[in-house]
Amino acid sequence: MTAIRLLLVDDDPLVRAGLSFMLGGADDIEIVGEAADGSEVEAIVDRTLPDVVLMDIRMPSVDGLTATERLRGREDAPQVVVLTTFHADEQVLRALRAGAAGFVLKDTPPAEIVEAVRRVAAGDPVLSPTVTRQLMEHAAGTPADTRRSRARERLAGLNDREREVAVAVGRGLANAQIAAGLFMSVATVKTYVSRILAKLGLNNRVQIALLTYDAGLLEEGEEGNNEHPVR
Secondary structure, three states: OOOEEEEEEOOOHHHHHHHHHHHHOOOOEEEEEEEOOHHHHHHHHHHHOOOEEEEEOOOOOOOHHHHHHHHHOOOOOOEEEEEEOOOOOHHHHHHHHHOOOEEEEOOOOHHHHHHHHHHHHOOOOEOOHHHHHHHHOOOOOOOHHHHHHHHHHHHOOOOHHHHHHHHHHHOOOOHHHHHHHHOOOHHHHHHHHHHHHHHHOOOOHHHHHHHHHHOOOOOOOOOOOOOOOOO
C-alpha cells in the first residue's frame, strides 16, 4: 500500500512537532515536509508532491486561506484540510469555499486527526452535516438573497436527477444512502457526483453542500438527516 504523503503547515513549531510525532507514527502516512507560513507552501508542494496538506488558518505572512486558494487553483492540487481552534469560523467557511476538503480542530483526539487525513486522501470530506450547517450559517459579506439568487443560477444547469443527487450530498448523505434513496447503484451516484462537480466547476462535495444551502434547497426535510456523515 502506498503511503499518504502529508505536508504540515503551521507557524507554531511545537504544533508542527506534535503533529509530526502523532501522524508520523501511522504506518500509512509519510510526512514529506513542513512549512511555517503560507508563503512557503507552493514551493514545498512542488518539491515534495504531497497528497494532503494539513493547513493552519492563521499565519503571519500568507494565511492558510490564501495558500489554500492558490493550491486548489492548480492542476493536480493536493487535498487541503484546515486546522482551526473554532467550531464555526468565517475564515474556515471561506477556506471550504476555496476548495478545502474539510477541517479539524487543533484539540481533536490524535486518532481522529489520523483518520481525517486518511479520509481526505480517499476523497471523503471530513465534515458532519451539523458542523457544515454551523459554518454555512456564519457566511458573511454577501446578502443572503444575493447568495441565493447566484446559487440558483449556477444550479439551473443541472438536470432533475443531478439536482436530486446534489441535494442529497448537501444533506450529508453517504453514497450508499443516496443510492438507496434514489434507487440507483453506488457507482451511478459517484458518476453523478463527478458530473455535478464538473458542471459547476467545484472541487469537492463540501462545495456542493454549500451551494445547495445557499440556494435554499436544504430548508425542507432536514429533520432526521442530522447525524449522517458527509462522505
